[in-house]
Amino acid sequence: MGALTLRLPSLSSIFIPSSFSSRSTAILRRRNHHHHLQPTIRFCTRSASSAETSASTPTSTTKPKSQDKVITPRSQDFNAWYLDIIYHAELSDYGPVRGTMVIRPYGYAIWESIQDYLNVKFKETGHSNMYFPQFIPYSFIEKEASHVEGFSPELAVVTIGGGKELEEKLVVRPTSETIVNHMFTQWIQSHRDLPLMINQWANVTRWEMRTKPFVRTLEFLWQEGHTAHSTPEEAEKEALQMIDVYTKFAYEHAAIPVIAGRKSKVETFAGADRTYTIEAMMGDRKALQAGTSHNLGQNFSRAFGTQFTYENGQRQHVWQTSWAISTRFVGGIIMTHGDDAGLMLPPRVAPIQVVIVPIWKKEEEKLGVLDAGISTYEALKSAGIKVKFDDSEQQTPGWKFNFWEMKGVPVRIEIGPRDVLNKSVVISRRDIPGKQGKVFGVSMEPDVLVSYVKDKLDEVQASLLSMATSFRDSNIVDVTSYEELKAAISDGKWARGPWSGSDEDELKVKEETGATIRCFPFEQPQGTKTCLMTGGPAEEVAIFAKSY
């Protein structure tokens, strides 16, 4: 075996959750699952309070074999809740290498819906998909000074290839600006080759120390757009256009009311002139940077000699942008919309939009109920609705109600023997607990039902955005002094206030409060402003928050 005989890695290596307080319980819970959990009780009933949403049907007749497998209530321990949901809803699992993540079908389907939305928008705005190699010569990373400073601590490096020590060590891409510019330099000659606007869907690797499923993993999936332009104005317009695409995506598709704005110099991407960001407020009120768009200026084109020729023969370096959204966004969806009962998915990202649960007690009721279930399933499916008919006989209807609520399915249809007689169904909304969210006697007639369900899905979509917006707005505090800022942050809220402080002032806030400038929002209040820190005049308000 020679040089290739490597050491046996420790298979017990696992994620280090970012909240150490919940670490040991999370590990224990996980170990229990893998070693003792029977497959039929992968999900167990939750607390009585959350079961009240299914009051009209028998619940919990499947006896939980192990009472500690409940989902930690979100209100009790946000991080434990998050890890429980990830596990029980089968969104992802831990890879064998510390910090890596296996994205399971249910989680991957959410990512596919993100891809489907963005791919259309990227193409509409003139970008083409392509693919760059993931191995980058280390010297490339060194060419742009601030880039290497930002990324070198996080690199994974290939040193052995084909059984031999490599002469040229290779970086596994942490981002592709360098290799993109190496290629752009070959493809761009004249102003007629510009703008050059491309995108790739790819995996990237960053050697993160503190990881958390979806939010921060050693390897993750993303799209990275890269463009080159013949004027700085065009590059700026592109960077802004793409943060706008992301903003609309967050609102329209993921029902996340992000705040779009500009990063401070301290928080700007390593190698960019300006970074635009969308910042989302999670359920624990921490901020999540959910997407970024960078105006790279000529930083990379100068480092790589990416030049074009004007019509008059003059040579000039191109102006560039790059922009990305990653699987981290899936974590953002989970942490924005979940509740104590589990996941709550906006219909537009939900892998299953509607679940149909048949209910019968006597054997003679079964056929009619199942028939009605199948017809309903077919009607919804042929209308393009993502529907699941849960006709398994392993579990009670009550168990299924809890299970699919925990999985975040936006709309549930119940069909019992009385419904069959009445040619109607019962419809429940995931976002409104209990009887308030339930409508009885909705006609089974396909056209009527399909249109009713579509409306309901739209309502749930709008309701989730509206709830998240209220939550966000009630947790942003306008501050005028550093004292107020500190109070807001220590209350767990976001602080918004005028800022013209120095980089040092900004780092001081971070040290003393744990909060950073998330952005200077595009939406700015009118009037003169006084910097909350220096008392000098300020042009803009900034938003400060603790973040993931």
Added chain:
Amino acid sequence: MGALTLRLPSLSSIFIPSSFSSRSTAILRRRNHHHHLQPTIRFCTRSASSAETSASTPTSTTKPKSQDKVITPRSQDFNAWYLDIIYHAELSDYGPVRGTMVIRPYGYAIWESIQDYLNVKFKETGHSNMYFPQFIPYSFIEKEASHVEGFSPELAVVTIGGGKELEEKLVVRPTSETIVNHMFTQWIQSHRDLPLMINQWANVTRWEMRTKPFVRTLEFLWQEGHTAHSTPEEAEKEALQMIDVYTKFAYEHAAIPVIAGRKSKVETFAGADRTYTIEAMMGDRKALQAGTSHNLGQNFSRAFGTQFTYENGQRQHVWQTSWAISTRFVGGIIMTHGDDAGLMLPPRVAPIQVVIVPIWKKEEEKLGVLDAGISTYEALKSAGIKVKFDDSEQQTPGWKFNFWEMKGVPVRIEIGPRDVLNKSVVISRRDIPGKQGKVFGVSMEPDVLVSYVKDKLDEVQASLLSMATSFRDSNIVDVTSYEELKAAISDGKWARGPWSGSDEDELKVKEETGATIRCFPFEQPQGTKTCLMTGGPAEEVAIFAKSY
């Protein structure tokens, strides 16, 4: 920088084409492009004979600035032709690391069409997409004995992460059976968890020594399906089902008449009990293994302890399959359908199915011609046809004809002043050169035109499959003795003959002729057979050929 300061790699490192004879010219040609080529003459007119397809319009008025930039005729040097096409049609480019490939938008769009087709079929047959990490502990690879033997010479190994030498060295996935089984072992408990049927779209790395764009690259893109079953029969059925999906894909979508069959023991995947394959005949009559489906038996489940419990409580190892198609298939499409004029794409994979070229000489003709061009473009586009309106004024119509033929666009529409008067267009087929492929006076009326164009696209699709089938069939020789086999192979053909030889016999054929058993085809002739090598009885015919 410390441990992270690595050596400057040689940037002149490039692909080693598999045919050394054309290596130096290919390198020269490539260098010329990068250093001297003006962007406006990235593609230059070809030989007079191939220009005759555009006889009715002026050609070559853009004077080629550098006569050596023509596409090498396919009939003259297949490998040089292939590399020329890859470059001029902008399908891919060479990455900075030897053996890596940048897939450019035009090439990537072909891959996207492959993804779109297969994704639907995979989901129809019950598979879900997901994603596994690409870093695999080396010990995993070692667990299955023949797997490590097959893959260890080709591994890329990460030894540095986050600036530190890793205790656990990591393999960059060459394929994912090992990590998949590691996870399956955690997810599968009972027979109710089976079948487990998943797929992932991912990049994979194999440290290949002799590379060629698309056909064999250090990193490539693929899909890999992985399934686990509770009976060996079910696994066998799945492996056969997926090779059938691939076969239909090749015929229906890519117009490639592959031959499906079983690999010999020598050629079976490292870790499989049986490998099924689709083998395609390229334009130079070499075989390309275009997709494989493996019945893995219990090899990986035994190595990783992937077990399930029957209803009676007994434990059993699962039976598994894996199956893959990669970006190599794009190379197969290029090498099946091209001709001396360039690429020829089946309409179903073509990124551009129809190109519209407006033709005018006098300024007063321009507006009418462009207007008609735009209307035609809109009509086809809204009918879902992938259409390009080439209204650039940099190039003559003749140049455009050649350019889009070289790019393999299946159908061309020409619109000149006389066509505008007659409310008609001229339609040319890429697969039929010259006037034979041209139809004058096709009505511009949208409904008529759309339906005419759709029919033409179907005709081209069918014609490409038919041409490739004739070519294939006229190049397979039925042989009954080793002498006949040697003669067939030395004629550059495929040899098909009864075979019951040993592994040693098979290796002898390879040594003496350069040909290998491509497969035992599913379609077998009737009657008793006598082994061409041993003279003993044979149950099957095998196909022998040289291959990529």
